[in-house]
Amino acid sequence: MKFPESLENLIKHFQLYPGIGPKTAERLALFTISKLSKESVNSFSKALIEAIEKIKHCDKCGSITDKDICDICNDQDRKEKLMVVENSKDIIAFEKTNAFHGKYHVLNGMISPLNGVGPDDININALFTRVKEENIKELIIALPSTIPGEMTCTYIQKMLENSGVLIYRIGYGLPVGADIEYADEITLIKALEGIKKL
Template sequence: MKYPRTLQNLIECFQKLPGIGEKTAERLALSTLKMDQEVVDVFSKSLYDVKTKIKKCSICNNYTEDDICEICKDDSRDQDVLCVVEDPKNIMMFEKIGTFNGKYHVINGLISPLEGINPEDINIPQLLERIKKENIKEIILAVKPSVEGETTSLYISKMLQNTDVIVSKIAHGVPLGADIDYVDSLTLELALENRKKISNGD
């Protein structure tokens, strides 16, 4: 015996979400039966809406309901600093800190020759064009420190070599609160290499 068809369908839908296995999908689907009707209605409608209403910003590729996202519209932000990120969700992480006041550019992926992803396949040409058009003075590369991330950073900085655009990269090192025992050796190597002088030893 299985669950009734509609319930089984919902369980299968939950299972399609990342990190949700059979047991959890079952638990989540059953929990919706105990929710208020209005809550489930909003849930159902939100799912539908999100797919139809959410678009990518035509300037920076961030998620937006309009043509241009809130950040690109915001004139109070620095107009000549761009933070380059891989995914729109990274924007939200920087926004939560709240100290960066420039704009963003989402490249939607990283260069990966092995997987056949070339600079043209992600939004790098669009980024380079934007830098020229908007007269950007500095770009901060905030992609993950993997082989693909490093390749992408290297490619972008090479493309901007003969311009006067400053290219920087976010710092890599031991995260705050982490026990050095548990930090991988590559991170430790980077942390050592990028050490910061705190006293002159006078």
């Protein structure tokens, strides 16, 4: 038996999400039509459209924001220290620790030739411009200890070789290959305390 066309269509849309297979998509779609009120579905669809229309990447750091320049980049009290992270979720994790008071730079990816991702495919060139323009003295690389993480770290080091910027790598206490976004606050604070100079 096939579901009515509109329901099949809804199932197909749920499958756009990572980790949602046909069975889960079907469950979500059936839940939507049988348990959710018209109002909830209406506000859900409005939220989807509003988010996609309003959210963009900060012109400076690459983090997600609903402004041209995000609040952290606009914060005049954050100076000279810049932490390089893979994605915006990592910023939220570090901000929760309250242990870092610098700015961030979000790469939105990592260099990975195996997957066809080179420096021009991620937000890395803007990093070198920022280091110069914002008079950055210390750079803390908070990328995972995976092959792409190591390659990206090496590339940054090479590009800033004679810049005089002190480059640190975070990692102590973080399991190899661990995602920063899933690390708990204590682990992140320990990792921040254990930065080592490259």
